[in-house]
Amino acid sequence: MIPFHTLSQRHLVYAYCVVWLLEFGYGAWLAVQWRKSKG
């Protein structure tokens, strides 16, 4: 379903995953900080 056979395909998948991980990871961290700041 997700192409993973060649180096090209793998790097495409890695690249998109890295972007989502970093961006939404940061977003999640911010959400946690926001919740804590209501304190």
Place this chain on the structure above:
Amino acid sequence: MPKWALAWFGLTLVVLAFGFFKAMTAPTEATMGNLYRVFFYHLPHTILSFVFPYLNCGASFLYLFWRSRNVERAAAADAFALASAEVTVLYSTVGLATGMLWGRAAWGIWWAWDARMTTYLLLWLLYVSYLLVRRFSSVGQTAVISAVLAIFAAIDVPICFMSIRWWRTQHPAAVFGGGADSGIDPSMVPAVLWNMLAWAMWGAFVLGLRYAIERRRQRQANAYALGFLGDEGSSVFQETR
């Protein structure tokens, strides 16, 4: 969180999803196959990572200007500077990572020391050092020192770019506004534009949220400090820097 912020967040997610859909359905490129789709995420991040540092520089100037004139505005400017620096590091990290993954698969090399890539690495290094200075400096001085550093960083980036460009050029010819070779296939333009919009909206959201968190932290730190003067202070949450 105010309604308009939640609405913006929702809209951003929709545009992000649509951008992804456009990126996946854009016609396949001749030489690189599907790999080139990394470009739809790589380009918005690299362009935006040059916008946020100048927001940071502007906020730093405003901080220094308002420092003795209007303390409340100065504090707001400082919070904005911190938020924009963090988002700069975030976006430039993404740009570096996607660029390296793409480069390795497309041209066989993880890295090359040409003008663009070296300046980009420098941008990343400068703003990481900005965040470290904020973390390591003694509390009263943080804002001033980091504002000064931000100004130096903003001066340094163009100088670095020009000097390394004279040194070597290996990055593919500028895709937009370059020589005869530049410009991408018109069928791919919508995907680029939608993703640019999506990541700009996300960046604005994340910047605003980080700014709000920092403002809250500032107010709580002030209340805590005033508590020592005999006022009732609210419970303090640990500094997030």
Place this chain on the structure above:
Amino acid sequence: MNYAQHVLTHLRKDLRLEWRTKDSINGMLFFALLVVVVLAIAFDPASYPTMTRQISGGLLWVALLFAAMTALNQSWARETSNNVLDAHRLSAAPASALFLGKALANFLFVTAVEVVLAPIFTVFYNLHPLGETWKLLIILPLGTWALVVNGTFFAALSLRSRNRETLLPLVLLPISIPALLAMIQATTSVLTGEFEPTLWIKVLVAYVIVFTIACVLLFETILTAD
């Protein structure tokens, strides 16, 4: 007293303090020497004269950069004892004069190290410059000033932070990269004689002008930071 006299006073003070202990200069000298020797172990200078000429410019500046950083941290440390820094802040003398005096003192120290190091470099690496050697008399001082002016500024900036010693390289290196590139390229061009250094000398001059002005203008801000 006019501005120049303030600068000279600060300069003389630093030179006198250094002359008494000679800490900085000795430390820098042996550090740089060590770097030269260790790097000579990493590659074989005698067997590959062409390659040696191509990389010696970079090696020289790396050695000097690390040596200068050890001295830069120390240069402000002497202002922290006996509330001397508070005295500087309270005095009516312009803060930038303090900065320039100290930067000039550091410049002289690093130049002293260079003067000793350059012959040693030539000897250990069998260097025989193929370009116009007199240009080094322009390149070396310009490059040294580029490193020292920002180094002195950022050493003052990190004065009251924790991890002061680690913070200085972290902040200084990215900012100095364009200058490092220019000074290494210029030095290499003189050593190899393969291309003209004029472009890089121009870059160095521009860098030095821009950042000297920025440092002088912003020093007061960081001195009175809290």
